[in-house]
């Protein structure tokens with residue numbers, strides 16, 4: 001963690017929810033404490049405390065309260081969890097006044113920086129006008145954002161259906177594909193994650209995240225881009241792709257009833273540990289799918305909006321235009337916002353009423369417009385490419401020289417380190433936890449993931465600066481040294 005004494009004093013005296021804009025400098029930096037008249041210093045427990053009018057909240061209190069009211073399948077990172085009080089740009093600050101460089105963005109969701117002035121202003125302005133209308137009425141923010149998304153999607157004659165989350169977006173895509181094709185057969189990729197809902201669990205293969213095998217869908221999983229654990233891993237790129245295509249063809253010929261509805265795939269598997277296939281692999285799949293009328297759904301929940309640097313959408317690395325794409329996470333920069341884009345003929349296959357109460361909510365749409373406009377106007381895809389290359393150049397040698405890093409993989413601003421027993425591919429979950437904790441000690445927030453929980457994942461903000469990137473690299477290298 002990066003300690004800043006003066007910040008600690010200030011944070012001790014401020015409750016974030018009461019913090020008002022006037023107390024912030026031009027870029028949202030606090031310029032002075034707001035002292036509450038009867039604030040008193042309380043027991044900070046194992047962490048610091050936020051003290052407001054006699055109410056004391058400590059990190060330890062929050063951890064205990066979290067455990068009491070949230071389900072056991074939810075768990076905060078770190079044995080001593082971090083409480084995030086507020087954020088600014090690439091940084092977050094905890095209740096104890098510690099600053100952390102955030103290279104995970106709450107799972108790739110804060111995409112252009114915490115408290116981004118344009119997004120904050122758009123949300124505040126919209127909240128003061130009207131917060132909810134539903135699709136029963138015309139709402140300019142929703143329509144404007146829909147136009148921007150359809151335009152950016154690359155899908156011809158596009159329509160977008162908004163949902164609150166990625167799971168619901170994928171669910172809707174599966175509903176549309178199965179209705180359009182009148183088939184319940186779906187293909188997905190091994191090591192995939194597509195959401196927590198009943199239908200999306202069926203197309204999720206990642207066993208740590210698959211809570212049921214019960215489904216009305218018939219799903220088959222094909223070989224894909226998780227190369228380190230693929231039977232084809234030693235093959236060069238084009239042969240690797242051919243082997244995966246052969247597997248797909250064999251599966252279709254030998255095991256399906258011949259009328260498969262769709263394949264759903266993440267261009268880079270997110271939860272699966274940023275498993276990155278060779279460029280062109282999904283295009284090669286797509287030819288076989290198109291021959292049989294099978295739709296291709298690109299799950300862009302993690303890879304969309306320029307995150308991969310070389311492309312605006314992950315699918316664009318594969319010489320394919322998907323029939324449908326789904327998005328969520330980053331485009332609201334933290335506000336719930338997701339959806340599915342499809343050609344009109346596919347979307348309009350739903351010929352009864354279908355309605356998502358919060359889908360296209362004006363508050364979400366306002367956040368989406370501000371975020372997407374910033375990404376486009378400031379060429380954040382270009383920044384993702386440049387900063388991604390900077391990171392790659394700075395870290396590859398460290399990864400190569402570290403025997404327990406089995407692989408460094410990714411592109412743009414999605415990078416992962418798979419951690420294994422030195423010299424092999426036996427997952428080393430304990431060392432992954434140590435490395436994750438060491439990053440935190442050095443002031444860097446990163447994520448975990450991968451099939452065996454043995455992958456450390458980094459996804460800096462799309463507008464991360466060179467200085468921030470260098471700070472992150474230094475922290476990461478110090479953490480590697482600690483764990484070696």
Ligand code: PMP
Nearest residue numbers: 165166167193194195270301328
């Ligand atoms: N698809 C992918 C690729 C994801 O990474 C996620 C979330 N991790 C989802 C779908 C589900 O999104 P949500 O959590 O918003 O339902």
